[in-house]
Amino acid sequence: GQNIDQPTEMTATEGAIVQINCTYQTSGFNGLFWYQQHAGEAPTFLSYNVLDGLEEKGRFSSFLSRSKGYSYLLLKELQMKDSASYLCAVADSNYQLIWGAGTKLIIKP
C-alpha cells in the first residue's frame, strides 16, 4: 500500500530551528510537496522537490532523498505565525497526490 508518515505534533521555541520529517512508500514517485495549513484555514503550497537535495526558499528549506524515501522541511528563525500544520504529499506514478496526516507545529515564546 501507499503510506506517508510524519510526526503528529512538534513543539519549538520562537527564533529557533525545527525540522519536520516525512517518510514515504508509494507506487512511483513524481515529486514531494509541502503545504502549510493554519487552523481552520485551507492548505497553501510551500515547496516541492523532484530531485535529491535541498531546496531553499527564504526561512523554509525542503530536502529530499529518493533512495531513502525521506524528506524534511526545515524552518529557521521561527515566528509565532509559523504555528500551523505542515502537510507532506507525494505524487505517485499517476501524478496523484498521496497525503500524510500532517504535523501540527506549536511555537512557544
Next chain:
Amino acid sequence: DAEITQSPRHKITETGRQVTLACHQTWNHNNMFWYRQDLGHGLRLIHYSYGVHDTNKGEVSDGYSVSRSNTEDLPLTLESAASSQTSVYFCASSDGTGFAGANVLTFGAGSRLTVL
C-alpha cells in the same frame, strides 16, 4: 484577483438528504479536485477533473458525484448523505503546467458539512 470560492461554508443536513457543495474558480485552471479532510487522516481525494466534461473517481468516491460543464465550476453532490460523510470538504485547482504544475494546488476555504 483570481480566486476559488466554496459555498456554503457551513452546512448541517439530515441523513438521506441530497447535498450539493459548490466550487467556483476564476483562475482559468483546467484541473479541479475535491478532497475531504478528517482528523487523523491526510487529505483524501474524492473526485477530480482535468477539463470540461472530464471527471474521474478518486480514492473515496462512493456516495459522491461531480460534473464539469464549464471551466469555472465543479459542484460536488452527496446523493444520500450519511453520518460518515460528516467532514470538511476542500475544493482545489491547478493549471497543470510544468512538471509539478498539476500538483501545486490552490485551495478554497473549505465547506464544513455535518450530517445528523
